[in-house]
Amino acid sequence: MLADNILFLREAYPAVYQAVKSWEESDPVSKALVEEAKDGNLTLKYGGDGQAIYVHSKYNPQREAQAIIDKLSEDQVINENSHVVFYGIGLAYHIEAFIVQYPQASYSIIEPSAEIFASYLDHKILKKSMGKNLMLLQCGNQAEALYAKAVQSKDKDLVICELPAYPQIFNAEYAAFLSEFKRIVKEQRSSLHTNFAYKKRWIVNSVNNFKVVLQTPNILLEDHDFCKGKSALLVAAGPSLDLEIDNLKKIKQEGLAYIFSVGSAINTLIHHGIEPDAICTYDPSERNQLVFNKINELEVDAIPMIFGSSVGYEVLEQYMGPKYHMITNQDTVAAYFLKPENGEPIEMVSDAPTIAVVTLELLVKLGFSQIILVGQNLAYTEEKSYSSGIDYITGEMRETMLQADGVFTESVAGKQVKTSESFLSMKRQLEHMISKYQAKVVNTTFGGASIEGTSFIPLARLISEELTKAVVFEHPLNQVVMTKKYNKTYALAQLEQLKTSYQEYQSLVSGIKSCLLELHDLTRRNREKEAHQTHLKMDIQIKAMEDNDFFNMIALPINRVEYGILFNAIQKTKAEKNHLRKAKSVIKPTETFIDLLYTDMNLNNEIMLVFDNVIREFA
Structure with a gap:
């Protein structure tokens, strides 16, 4: 060398x-x-x-x-x-x-x-x-x-x-590189799309849901020792769910295991007269409320709903049954304001592309010794992607889903089954979660995709060989009451700190905007020395903003994609020695980002007002 x-x-x-x-x-x-x-x-x-x-x-x-x-x-x-x-x-x-x-x-x-x-x-x-x-x-x-x-x-x-x-x-290496790169780019683009679509809803949901979070039990904070040594069914809305209705009725009637419904599966279960022990939901989109239209119309109000704290707020407004919350790591609001009275850290669940992954982690953290997947097809069965009783999936939407990607994966029977890139992404997330916690997971899904880390056992066989005793009736989930509360003094202190941070944030945004106006003028007149000094001043203000509580809790999550673009633009200029060119190259991306922060000012004021009202009422 x-x-x-x-x-x-x-x-x-x-x-x-x-x-x-x-x-x-x-x-x-x-x-x-x-x-x-x-x-x-x-x-x-x-x-x-x-x-x-x-x-x-x-x-x-x-x-x-x-x-x-x-x-x-x-x-x-x-x-x-x-x-x-x-x-x-x-x-x-x-x-x-x-x-x-x-x-x-x-x-x-x-x-x-x-x-x-x-x-x-x-x-x-x-x-x-x-x-x-x-x-x-x-x-x-x-x-x-x-x-x-x-x-x-x-x-x-x-x-x-x-x-x-x-x-x-390097035939094998090149093929592996291309395959992996295409997968990562596709998934990252999907993530960017998610961030763009949900960026304000994550915050709006967290703010709107904050009052409900304060008024409901944290399912992971309350005593859940009764879950240890028990089995839990994680029931999804795959087409094979229709094959298990009689088995699920038996499990429910005899209390053989806890039944957790995820996503649209609640509609199939209710359609067949089965009330699960809990409904789990976390999707932040506005469309999530459609999943619960049927049970709201039927005035179903006895099933506990376990919701992620950044779930679409409409879901919580409309559902009249008992509610329990779990804090998601996407929820910067809860992370900032909440601390249990006993001083222990809050246990969170990870954000994921599907509620099944979130619920799997929840069930592991609740202490269930065995998690049984039902209706978790992650594949198309006889050109179906959903089970019966789900009438808000339109024909056009079904057609779109069935035409998507058209890739194949190995089934639980060792054959090839039609799937999609979206399903495969969910499958990888499930496999990662199973591996992370070394959880005992049984997959009972006929015709579904094989999920690494699980064993395939038909549900009927599980009932005859393992699920032979009533375990639910002694500790039904809807009898869990709120005994562990959040620290009111801490929440109030955080509110006062946030108010100060918000005032500083507003000043910093205005200061950065002023620097940008100066830079426009100085670079136009080729005033390199002055432009360099103004650029340094702006950098100091940007760094101060990055350390600001309000920015990190509210402004950054709302504009995370645009901030990533600004960060990349700044990184590219680090090697540039000419101060004038360096200043010119950061003006546009910085201006774009700061203008976005300005457009959110009315929303920010509303958010601060909600915090003030909710926390003072709570305290």
Whole structure:
């Protein structure tokens, strides 16, 4: 490794340095060989599996590199809004050609082979070859790091450019990288969509629900020793639920296990005359109220509803039955104001893409020794995705669901079953939760997707072999009463602290806005020194805002996506030495973010008024 590369990598990319150094210290016989091409430039060949393959042309590697970039330009629109991922560095001829042709475009480099990277570092000076827009340099095959560093900004178009020899030399690695990267990007885009759709509702729900939270028992805070050693059924609305109605009736009538309904399953259960021991809900969307239209119309009011504290507030307003809450880690309001009187930390449940995952964690934390999945298909059965009795799923919505993705996964019977990317994401979340808690989970879902960490046992067999004693009647869930309360003095003190923070927050937002106006004027007049000083002043105010309680509890969750874009924009400017260019580059993203904070001021005032009224009434 050249001395310049050692110094540069140690400081700028220590993980890459360590990966290459570890490979060199293993004293291997390298399969990567650098030799002279016909035109006098260096070229590289790789002799894996007894057959040498040229990574670059053995005649004219620079001309070949330009052809790669020309082909990329034909296939993709490349501009300052593009982010190009180079899979394979080789000797970097193609990357150097790209930088010359597209000096404004950002890019990342993924090199799966430490020995090829070592060959590059032995012959070329990395710092001279790489441009200023390099966002990630990685020696390895991990797609997660690429997404985290390079494509979080939603305005970037992702383009992948592989060295033509790499899919042949590193066939399995390249296929694995592409598959994982596509999955992560798809899931992250889904998460961004969720954040955009729910960003204000998470806060509005938490604020509107706060009074109900204060007035209802925290199901995890109250004594739940009676759950230990018992079995709980987690009943979802998959199509196989229709096959288990008689079994569920028997379990309910004889009290053989606790029945927890999640999502739309309550409609199927009520349709068949089965009242579960609890309804679980946490979806923050406005549409969530549709799930409970039927039971509200039927005036069902005896079933306990266990709700996540950031659930759609309409659900709590309309349901007249007993309510219990669980604090979700998405709820910054509860985390700020609430502390149990006994001083213990509040146990929370994690946010997840489906109520089934949230409820699984709840049941584990309640202490149930066995969790039994019913109707958790995560797949389509005979072109059905939901069980019967759910009449708010329209024909158009069904058609959309059935046409989605059209991928397959292994079923509980070891066969292939039709599913979707959305279902697969839920499946992975369930598997992660099961693995995290090492929970004993039985999957009884006929025709459903196989869920790692579970065993498949038909529900009828469980009833005959395990669920043989009445366990529910002695401790019904609807008899859990509120005995553990939140600390009123602490909530009041937090309210006063928040009021002070809110005043400081308003001043900081105004101060940042003033700095932006100054920067506009100073950069327009090329006043570099003054612009630098104003930029430093604005940075200090932004850092103070990031430490502000109101910002972290209310403003940041509402605008989390836009803040991520601003953060990425600021990170990109860190290497810029010219103070004028640096100031110019942050004006637009900062202005966009601050303008959003201004538009929320009326909402913020209403939120503070609600807090004041609710907490003073509580105290």
